[in-house]
């Protein structure tokens with residue numbers, strides 16, 4: 001037999017429907033808002049995290065003053081530090097050797113010349129020749145005749161050899177001394193003398209870009225700076241919010257935040273670097289969630305900065321300076337924030353030293369964990385989630401309060417019924433279940449409807465638009 | 469008849485403390501045999517309802533004990549007490565205590581649901597003469613009808629012990645007699661042990677066992693071997 005008390009529940013609902021309606025509406029509203037916020041946030045966090053691997057987010061990037069040689073890339077990939085001191089010494093030695101050799105040659109020539117001249121003049125004095133022209137012609141003749149021979153002789157003399165060795169040794173000592181002094185400064189500055197250094201191996205991708213001027217309305221006035229990447233890039237891929245990637249050299253895809261902000265739509269024509277392109281895609285680069293042109297910018301600038309994608313062909317036709325930007329992925333991913341900093345520091349040491357010994361120059365270095373363009377939005381959402389959580393706790397408190405009042409009034413009203421049921425043999429547990437079923441049903445109904453509404457409602461708001 | 473089915477021993481109970489302390493039961497002793505129709509008589513305030521509540525395990529005594537078939541209620545834990553009330557006891561309250569948002573039939577079903585060996589609900593309704601009021605709610609019933617429902621809810625459990633607290637207190641002569649006949653049937657047909665509280669002296673003639681209370685103690689404890697049916701009672 002079914003518990004006849006169950007029949008009380010719909011009757012209770014029917015008789016007190018306005019009370020429960022108010023409670024349900026209230027809960028639907030609150031839960032709807034919260035679940036909407038959560039679902040929206042979850043989907044953002046989900047798409048942001050999904051992008052990390054699917055869109056091949058770099059672990060960092062660096063820019064060089066000119067294109068890196070294959071050896072340099074290989075050396076950087078190895079994660080090993082270059083022996084900068086030895087490089088300085090080698091370079092110094094080469095220079096010093098050349099100088100010493102030149103000096104010796106000059107000195108030798110002078111000495112041999114002088115010896116021959118002195119010999120001829122001594123003979124002339126002995127022979128009583130005093131005419132200077134005469135003497136000079138004897139000297140020239142002697143030079144002609146004996147110079148090579150004398151030079152050879154001088155070279156082979158032990159005296160000379162000793163002097164040469166001494167000169168080289170002295171020069172080398174000077175080089176080492178100078179290098180050590182300089183090296184110590186550099187090593188200190190970049191903490192290169194690290195005995196615990198471990199190489200951080202990476203895979204490097206060419207990720208060149210150009211900064212061009214963008215003219216949204218083709219009026220000849222620059223409206224924004226646009227950073228252009230090639231559509232065949234293997235790293236830091238874009239997800240397309242609308243449209244597609246450019247397929248020929250007259251097509252361009254631009255950041256959708258920028259497009260929204262300045263009012264560019266699919267199919268619009270914009271001028272970039274003096275050429276006109278048709279906008280065929282609105283995208284979001286995984287490493288440019290917000291429009292931070294420079295990492296030192298405190299705020300994104302979706303008005304004045306844009307990132308865009310061109311075909312390699314169109315990219316190569318542009319004329320502005322090519323930024324030799326390289327992106328890298330760690331072979332082994334760092335586990336947490338501390339490890340990220342550690343990895344980045346070690347990688348930087350390899351990068352600095354290898355670039356230096358390859359006669360290249362680092363223009364810029366940015367590990368992704370410090371990137372504003374990448375992290376501003378997620379940390380903003382994290383902030384949102386704290387707000388949502390607080391809101392949620394308040395809601396729970398409010399619901400608890402409502403039910404405390406409702407239940408306590410029910411219990412007052414039901415005191416004699418409860419006594420009767422207890423005396424008739426209902427257990428405490430059965431009665432708790434009985435009196436809890438109403439609030440539970442109301443809560444579940446409110447939660448179900450609220451979540452359904454919140455979920456549908458938040459779908460419009462699924463993607464992250466920083467300029468709210 | 470089994471001896472000492474229900475035993476009340478030195479039962480004491482007081483309410484309040486200090487100045488306001490009131491000794492309601494002051495050492496009460498009696499036994500009831502299985503299947504007995506027992507009437508508790510006593511003036512208002514003599515502790516009849518209090519005694520029933522203690523026997524029903526709803527209230528606890530200050531000292532002394534109640535034992536059923538040799539099991540002391542005080543030795544039972546919450547769970548066993550619940551089972552005792554659920555399986556063995558039928559309780560007809562002085563104040564009816566019907567569940568307001570259940571109709572007549574549903575109120576009686578509450579009793580049936582709790583019992584292992586319930587009587588047929590429809591049959592009980594018919595016996596109680598409530599067939600025309602089956603779907604009425606308590607606030608649509610007269611006092612006598614409510615009392616019948618209250619009895620129905622206890623009787624339908626087919627309990628070992630049926631305790632009735634002034635089942636006829638608020639009823640007129642004719643209805644009172646009908647209700648008494650009904651309780652009598654329960655005793656004779658199903659063998660329930662009846663403990664019925666009343667202050668109507670006339671009712672004692674239908675009982676096997678009459679216990680008179682006064683000032684918290686048993687004053688008279690008489691067996692009646694010349695009981696007459698309820699229908700023949702007069703007052």
Ligand SMILES: Nc1ncnc2c1ncn2[C@@H]1O[C@H](COP(=O)(O)OP(=O)(O)OP(=O)(O)O)[C@@H](O)[C@H]1O
Pocket residue numbers: 483484492510511512513514515516517518519562667
């Ligand atoms: N919970 C309680 N708290 C304080 N006093 C109580 C309580 N229950 C009963 N009493 C007191 O105990 C005494 C006995 O009450 P009880 O209800 O047992 O009387 P009764 O014999 O059933 O009377 P009646 O015939 O009027 O129903 C009364 O004086 C009453 O005031």
Ligand SMILES: [Mg+2]
Pocket residue numbers: 516517518562633
């Ligand atoms: Mg009473």
